[in-house]
Amino acid sequence: VPAAAPIAPIAITQGDSAGIGPEIIVRAFAEAPEALRGCFVVGALAVLRRAAAVVAQARGSRQAAVLTRLHGVAELAQVPHNTLPVLELPGLGAPQPWGRVSAQAGQDAARCIAWAASAALRGEIAALVTAPINKAALHAAGLPFPGHTEMLQDAAARHAGVPVQRMPVRMLLASRELRTVLLSIHVSLREAIRAVTQPNIVETLHITHKALQRALGRAPRIAVAGLNPHAGEGGLFGDEEEKIIAPAIAQARALLPGLDASGPFAPDTIFWRARQKDGHGGELGEFDVVLAMYHDQGLIPVKYGGLEHGVNVTLGLPLVRTSPDHGTAFDIAGRGVADARSLIAAVRMARSL
Amino acid sequence: VPAAAPIAPIAITQGDSAGIGPEIIVRAFAEAPEALRGCFVVGALAVLRRAAAVVAQARGSRQAAVLTRLHGVAELAQVPHNTLPVLELPGLGAPQPWGRVSAQAGQDAARCIAWAASAALRGEIAALVTAPINKAALHAAGLPFPGHTEMLQDAAARHAGVPVQRMPVRMLLASRELRTVLLSIHVSLREAIRAVTQPNIVETLHITHKALQRALGRAPRIAVAGLNPHAGEGGLFGDEEEKIIAPAIAQARALLPGLDASGPFAPDTIFWRARQKDGHGGELGEFDVVLAMYHDQGLIPVKYGGLEHGVNVTLGLPLVRTSPDHGTAFDIAGRGVADARSLIAAVRMARSL
Numbered sequence: 001v002p003a004a005a006p007i008a009p010i011a012i013t014q015g016d017s018a019g020i021g022p023e024i025i026v027r028a029f030a031e032a033p034e035a036l037r038g039c040f041v042v043g044a045l046a047v048l049r050r051a052a053a054v055v056a057q058a059r060g061s062r063q064a065a066v067l068t069r070l071h072g073v074a075e076l077a078q079v080p081h082n083t084l085p086v087l088e089l090p091g092l093g094a095p096q097p098w099g100r101v102s103a104q105a106g107q108d109a110a111r112c113i114a115w116a117a118s119a120a121l122r123g124e125i126a127a128l129v130t131a132p133i134n135k136a137a138l139h140a141a142g143l144p145f146p147g148h149t150e151m152l153q154d155a156a157a158r159h160a161g162v163p164v165q166r167m168p169v170r171m172l173l174a175s176r177e178l179r180t181v182l183l184s185i186h187v188s189l190r191e192a193i194r195a196v197t198q199p200n201i202v203e204t205l206h207i208t209h210k211a212l213q214r215a216l217g218r219a220p221r222i223a224v225a226g227l228n229p230h231a232g233e234g235g236l237f238g239d240e241e242e243k244i245i246a247p248a249i250a251q252a253r254a255l256l257p258g259l260d261a262s263g264p265f266a267p268d269t270i271f272w273r274a275r276q277k278d279g280h281g282g283e284l285g286e287f288d289v290v291l292a293m294y295h296d297q298g299l300i301p302v303k304y305g306g307l308e309h310g311v312n313v314t315l316g317l318p319l320v321r322t323s324p325d326h327g328t329a330f331d332i333a334g335r336g337v338a339d340a341r342s343l344i345a346a347v348r349m350a351r352s353l
Numbered sequence: 354v355p356a357a358a359p360i361a362p363i364a365i366t367q368g369d370s371a372g373i374g375p376e377i378i379v380r381a382f383a384e385a386p387e388a389l390r391g392c393f394v395v396g397a398l399a400v401l402r403r404a405a406a407v408v409a410q411a412r413g414s415r416q417a418a419v420l421t422r423l424h425g426v427a428e429l430a431q432v433p434h435n436t437l438p439v440l441e442l443p444g445l446g447a448p449q450p451w452g453r454v455s456a457q458a459g460q461d462a463a464r465c466i467a468w469a470a471s472a473a474l475r476g477e478i479a480a481l482v483t484a485p486i487n488k489a490a491l492h493a494a495g496l497p498f499p500g501h502t503e504m505l506q507d508a509a510a511r512h513a514g515v516p517v518q519r520m521p522v523r524m525l526l527a528s529r530e531l532r533t534v535l536l537s538i539h540v541s542l543r544e545a546i547r548a549v550t551q552p553n554i555v556e557t558l559h560i561t562h563k564a565l566q567r568a569l570g571r572a573p574r575i576a577v578a579g580l581n582p583h584a585g586e587g588g589l590f591g592d593e594e595e596k597i598i599a600p601a602i603a604q605a606r607a608l609l610p611g612l613d614a615s616g617p618f619a620p621d622t623i624f625w626r627a628r629q630k631d632g633h634g635g636e637l638g639e640f641d642v643v644l645a646m647y648h649d650q651g652l653i654p655v656k657y658g659g660l661e662h663g664v665n666v667t668l669g670l671p672l673v674r675t676s677p678d679h680g681t682a683f684d685i686a687g688r689g690v691a692d693a694r695s696l697i698a699a700v701r702m703a704r705s706l
Contacts, residue, residue, distance in 0.1 A: 185582070186582055186583070186586070186589075186590055187582070187590055188581045188582075188585070188590045188591030188592075188593075189542075189546060189580055189581050189582075189591060190546060190591065191590075191591075192582075193542060193543060193546075227542055228541045228542050229538070229539055229540070229541075229542075229545075229647075229648040229649055229652075230539070232541070233539070236539070237539055237540055237541045237544075238541030238542060238543065238544075239541075240541075267649040267652075267653060268648070268649050268652035268653050268655075268656050269656050269660065271653055271656075271657050272656050272657050272659070272660060275657065294582075295582040295621070296582055296620040296621050296650060297649060297653065299582075299620075299621035300620060300621050300624055300650065300653050300654055300657075301653055301654065301657045302621075303621050303622050303624075303625050304624050304625050304628065304653075304654045304657055304658075305657075306625070307622065307625060
């Protein structure tokens with residue numbers, strides 16, 4: 001075996017200790033050691049130790065994963081093979097009861113994220129991959145953020161010395177076959193239609209272009225979906241395509257030379273056209289990413305390809321952050337059976353970015 | 354070879370003679386003779402002959418498909434093997450120039466549909482499968498119908514002696530893996546939200562139940578999708594789920610004992626849950642059909658699975674009608690290269706209903 005090449009470190013935050021986060025981290029290290037090379041966990045040794053025990057039990061193994069305590073990122077190169085490196089932050093609480101909302105778990109999850117965000121902004125790590133957290137636990141801990149995105153946005157804005165409004169982000173969802181960026185996320189469909197504005201589309205196209213250009217080494221081919229059936233069929237079923245989306249694409253191109261964005265395309269076929277494989281051994285992949293006009297337009301095709309491969313990427317920040325596309329799954333936490341594939345896919349995606 | 358079992362006749366209408374309809378009919382008979390057993394074309398011999406010639410040329414074959422002229426449906430049993438039976442309606446026009454809107458082609462297409470609808474309503478044929486027509490051609494022919502559905506609705510209402518409003522229809526789209534029924538079709542997304550009403554959902558559930566119960570021999574398991582992301586997340590992102598969709602499901606159940614309808618479910622995962630195969634050899638198929646709240650919600654996952662297998666079924670009429678899920682494709686008509694798989698899938702679907 002040749003000596004391992006130096007590899008940029010990636011931090012995986014432990015997530016909510018009452019959820020499946022710690023378990024899927026343990027499983028990911030066991031199931032995909034190659035993909036996890038260069039990764040370490042930011043969390044509490046006791047939390048990871050408990051997770052390792054339930055995973056070993058679920059697998060019928062007497063030997064639980066062995067943890068190695070890191071005192072700093074630089075020690076990562078010296079971690080013994082086949083052990084799970086944990087950088088323990090001082091003062092984290094004990095593991096919390098499985099499947100229950102806990103202020104302590106929320107507080108600890110947030111501290112790990114804050115540490116990793118800061119390390120990424122300082123350039124000490126190449127990326128962060130975040131295990132799932134619980135909104136109610138964050139709220140119980142008195143934290144003013146509903147989720148990861150807002151926490152990272154805040155950290156990045158402070159680091160850059162700008163107001164948080166100057167740090168716009170967008171969510172990219174990816175399966176093995178498809179990437180999609182969402183114009184809006186957690187709002188009603190009625191509100192999502194109101195979010196289809198020219199400035200929003202222009203900003204989203206620019207964020208998407210910049211983030212994927214870094215990853216692909218060339219301008220990404222961006223397809224913009226329409227809002228209405230058949231992209232409005234020439235104005236017969238809605239005029240947002242003609243009045244908002246097409247002018248926004250033109251404006252975005254004029255403002256950013258090199259932007260490769262086209263559309264608006266009929267929503268019902270554009271995701272199929274952008275799909276990397278057609279499911280029968282054929283290749284499509286006309287585009288690198290589809291800009292979806294609302295949450296479900298993009299999420300339905302990504303998830304249709306298999307929930308276990310969904311990855312969530314935050315675009316727009318001066319750091320790389322990915323996460324599995326699922327939650328804390330309190331209903332099955334503590335059984336050691338949660339599926340780690342989405343987390344493994346998130347690690348691979350972080351590496352590719 | 355045992356003598357062919359008697360098989361219920363299915364009529365395939367020729368569609369617009371300037372489009373790919375006649376060609377894909379010829380290809381379907383050549384590529385899937387078993388599936389097409391018991392089928393015959395309603396159209397003009399000259400139109401099918403021209404299509405057979407271009408298909409033969411595209412395949413590099415010197416021998417074009419042989420047509421057999423039928424003088425009535427009863428003759429179908431005597432049709433020589435490996436020939437393409439055509440029931441020619443009197444007075445149809447000559448084949449029209451490829452790829453151009455033609456009043457004659459519109460008029461002829463409509464006459465074939467009217468004949469087949471009438472034969473189906475009389476019980477002379479088991480089903481009709483319709484090759485694509487062109488809206489502009491129908492309009493040029495002075496016909497008051499924008500498409501097949503309205504024509505069939507009108508014929509069925511006349512046959513039943515009721516006003517057309519008493520013959521409500523819904524569109525079901527099916528791929529090899531997924532069936533979805535649409536609450537509304539060709540309206541803007543804004544208008545589609547307005548079509549999410551309790552009476553519309555109740556009626557759609559009843560139509561879907563009755564049509565698929567006949568096909569499956571049991572109550573279909575119907576999943577109802579939500580309208581908003583995460584089905585509204587308990588009212589946080591929209592209240593249509595709580596105020597309209599859930600009460601409609603309850604009312605539909607109360608009015609029709611035996612109805613197996615549940616939801617509303619998060620739109621981004623319900624199509625994956627209803628998918629018959631997970632794409633990795635696994636089986637899901639929790640539901641037989643998903644009621645989609647708007648056009649693209651249902652069409653995106655159906656088409657994502659592969660355009661070439663999409664089938665369109667009209668539910669609610671006292672006849673079985675299916676069609677391929679594509680149009681006349683004027684841009685490639687006359688080249689003999691159009692893909693017949695969607696038409697073949699439509700024939701199989703008609704047989705199964």
